[in-house]
Structures are given as C-alpha cells and as structure tokens.
C-alpha cells in the first residue's frame with residue numbers, strides 16, 4: 102500500500118504546483134542573468150565596453166538633438182533612418198580596441214537592429230527584471246557572446262523626447278508617422294511610455310580584443 106499512497110501524494114502535489122504556477126502572480130525570485138561571465142571576464146567587458154557604449158549613446162543623442170534643432174522632427178526622422186547605423190559604425194571605428202557596436206531591442210523599427218539569440222536572451226532577462234521590480238534593472242550588464250566573445254550591454258530607457266518618434270501613435274506628429282510608416286512598414290517601435298525600457302546598446306569584444314584591455 103505504501104507506494105500507492107506516495108504516488109497519490111505525488112500526483113496531488115503536482116496538481117498543486119501546476120495550480121500555483123498558473124496563478125499569474127509576480128514571480129517571487131528575480132530571474133537569473135543569461136550566459137554569465139567569470140568575474141575577470143566581466144571586469145574586462147566593462148573596461149572595454151562601458152566607454153564605447155558611452156561614446157555611442159552620447160554621440161547619437163548629440164546628433165539627434167542637432168538634427169531636431171536644425172531640421173525639425175520630420176528632418177530628424179529621415180536623419181535617424183539614414184544616419185543612425187553609419188554613425189554607429191563611425192563610432193565603432195573610432196574605438197581603440199576592435200569592438201562591434203549595435204543598438205537592439207525586442208520591438209525594433211529597423212529590422213537591421215533585430216536581436217540575435219544572445220541579445221534576445223539578455224533583452225528578455227531585462228524585461229523579466231522590469232516585471233519583477235523595475236529598480237532591479239542594472240545600468241549595465243555583461244554576458245557571453247557567440248564563440249569566445251564577451252558582450253557588454255547598456256539598457257536604454259525612453260526619455261520624454263524619444264516619444265516624438267516612439268510614443269503613442271495618436272499623439273505623434275502625423276508627418277513623422279508617415280515617414281516612419283513609409284520607411285519601416287513593419288515598425289514595432291511605437292507605443293512606449295516615458296521611462297520604459299526601449300532597448301540596449303551592445304558592445305561585443307571579440308577574443309582578439311580581449312588582451313588589449315587587460316593591461
């Protein structure tokens with residue numbers, strides 16, 4: 102009789118676990134970061150990645166602000182379409198180490214910015230953290246990349262100014278929306294609110310570049 106009781110008890114606890122899991126309440130523990138690095142690798146990824154991510158973030162923001170000032174929102178929208186990736190490549194080339202820079206997100210406007218599988222895991226992790234407790238989202242994180250590469254990530258949040266082109270479609274300038282729809286028929290990057298996680302800057306540190314940052 103003993104085993105039967107045990108089986109029944111096991112089946113019951115299984116049903117209970119299922120019931121509890123489907124309650125849809127906030128998770129009790131924060132999610133775990135994907136593809137973690139050793140502490141030495143992480144230190145190296147931060148040493149090389151943080152300055153490069155800073156240069157890209159500030160560089161793009163300065164050019165965007167300048168484009169809005171000189172060409173208005175419409176001109177700036179076309180400017181973003183044409184110049185964001187070339188500017189990213191320019192800033193990448195200006196780095197001392199041989200790094201690769203990208204902006205990526207789960208809801209992309211430009212399909213060229215869509216995440217690869219490593220980036221997607223990090224973006225899903227950040228979204229899960231945001232759902233668990235927005236305060237727990239780090240300002241930077243590191244993870245393993247493809248092959249022997251290391252990756253540095255800097256989360257980007259939508260500032261009020263960003264909503265001109267990424268906010269509620271009903272509140273956006275229709276001329277800006279027209280340009281976006283024309284250039285990106287499958288755009289997913291509207292509907293953000295101020296403060297919301299918009300994506301990340303990703304810096305990849307290939308194996309050849311890793312010793313450069315060690316000294």
Ligand code: HEC
Nearest residue numbers: 177178181182185204208209210211214258263266290300
């Ligand atoms: C004038 C319009 C405009 C403004 C303002 C604007 N963006 Fe964008 N954004 C675009 C366009 C157009 C693209 C697609 C071209 C590209 O950058 O690759 C884009 C792309 C992006 C991407 C790359 C991922 C994707 O969806 O393709 C990120 C990340 C991003 N924007 C974040 C921001 C943030 C953060 C702000 C505010 C600091 C901002 N944007 C302000 C027009 C704008």
